[in-house]
Amino acid sequence: MLKYLEEYHRPRDLRQALTLLKRKEIPTHVLAGGTELVLSKSPNIRAVVDLSALGLDSIEIGDTVRFGAMVRLQTLVSNPDVKALANGMISEAARREGTYAIRNLATVGGTIAVSNSTSTLMVMLLVLDTQVEINGESDQKVSLENLLEKKGKYIASNILTAAEFPNPNGWGFGLWTVAKLESDEPILVAAAAVKKENGKASDVRIALGGVHRRPIRVREMEKLLLEAGTIDEMTKVMPKLSEMISPRGNLRASGEYRKEVAPVAARRALTMAWEA
Ligand SMILES: Cc1cc2nc3c(=O)[nH]c(=O)nc-3n(C[C@H](O)[C@H](O)[C@H](O)COP(=O)(O)OP(=O)(O)OC[C@H]3O[C@@H](n4cnc5c(N)ncnc54)[C@H](O)[C@@H]3O)c2cc1C
Structure with a gap:
């Protein structure tokens, strides 16, 4: 150590x-x-x-939601203003990270810097359309999706200072994890966000963890779901998600199992988001 x-x-x-x-x-x-x-x-x-003396531990909620990099995961679980956001799914995603003792130490910035493939918070931050601020400079913001693709480029010798996303008011959110035990690291994580207008989806976001080295947004699937429009039609196209991912196996589950279970988990997350 x-x-x-x-x-x-x-x-x-x-x-x-x-x-x-x-x-x-x-x-x-x-x-x-x-x-x-x-x-x-x-x-x-x-x-x-x-970083603990830099004042990076504030939470601001307005048109934009901003979590300082040193906000502890347990704060996201217990803060009532955070719980009231995104039908409670941000708090829930943080609650599913590690144990209470780990969450009391682990930070938002550390979680993003590590970006474990099966991090529930990361998958949720992806469907919130999060931007990451680097070195405290407003002109150095990068989308979380982009940061995950080119991780080394942004993190070496830099400090992630905050995560920001548009206030999710008006959207519904869902989160589904597949794990052997609730306390075990997930095999697969799916998160969904839906915005509806006149009974039809006007925007849809889907993110997965456990199917790639880092959590991912599945843009191809989002396009198909938006065209489908209603939850019944979206459910019909969801099996195509298996064709869009190439997960590897590890000690927890094979790649084939993850391919099979991803559309099921994503459909459940989407249904939660639709009904929220
Ligand atoms: C028992 C146990 C259980 C765990 N369970 C989970 C889990 O369920 N899900 C999960 O995803 N992870 C889990 N982890 C891994 C780890 O706890 C998390 O990734 C955690 O969120 C890391 O945050 P931290 O603040 O402790 O980071 P640190 O340990 O302090 O840092 C981790 C890395 O990130 C860098 N870093 C941290 N903050 C910043 C920043 N602001 N800017 C730039 N670089 C930075 C550090 O330099 C270091 O390389 C677990 C770990 C343990 C020991």
């Missing part, structure tokens, strides 16, 4: 934190909640920059 660590820094200023991170002479890493980082045995982690 970080046995090569020589320096610990807790700057109070973002610029100072960035200067420390960009040093060439000593490999320096961001420390957020530490749930992932402190387990590392890498000889490359010789210094850490703790």
Whole structure:
């Protein structure tokens, strides 16, 4: 556990934190909640920059919802204003991450930086159309989807400072996980968001976890679902989702199983979103 660590820094200023991170002479890493980082045995982690004194732990809810990078996952679970958003699905997605003890430490920024394939919060953030702010600069915002595709490009020597998305008022959300036990890491995660007008879908978003190295939006499926328009018609086209993914197997389930179960999980998430 970080046995090569020589320096610990807790700057109070973002610029100072960035200067420390960009040093060439000593490999320096961001420390957020530490749930992932402190387990590392890498000889490359010789210094850490703790973000906890930078004031990145605020939640703002207006036309845009903004979660500072140091907001703890358990705060998303218990904060009543967050619970009231997206028919409770943001809080629920955070609740399904790890245990209470882990959620009390783990942060929004750390979850995005790690971007585990089966992270329920990441899959939910994808259907919320999240943008990620880098280094506290408004001109350095990148869509979460784009960040996941080119992860290394945006994260090396940078600090993710916030996650932002348009207020989801008017949308319905659904989340479905497939796992051997509720407390186990999921095999597959599906999230859906639907906006309706006159009984028909006017916008649809679908995201999956556990079918690729990182969580993904399935744009091809979203297009088909929007054309289908109603939940009955959408249910009919959902089996095509299997053809749009090439999941790999691991110790929890085979790739074939994930291919088979993805349309079922996505249909259930979509039905929840439709009925919300
Ligand atoms: C027992 C256990 C259970 C877990 N369960 C889950 C689970 O259910 N789902 C899941 O997805 N993960 C899980 N994890 C993995 C891990 O806890 C999460 O990915 C967690 O959200 C990481 O957040 P953190 O704040 O602790 O990050 P840290 O451990 O502090 O950092 C993790 C990495 O992200 C970088 N980083 C952190 N914050 C930033 C930032 N703001 N800007 C730039 N880089 C940053 C760090 O440099 C480091 O490389 C689990 C881990 C453990 C030990």
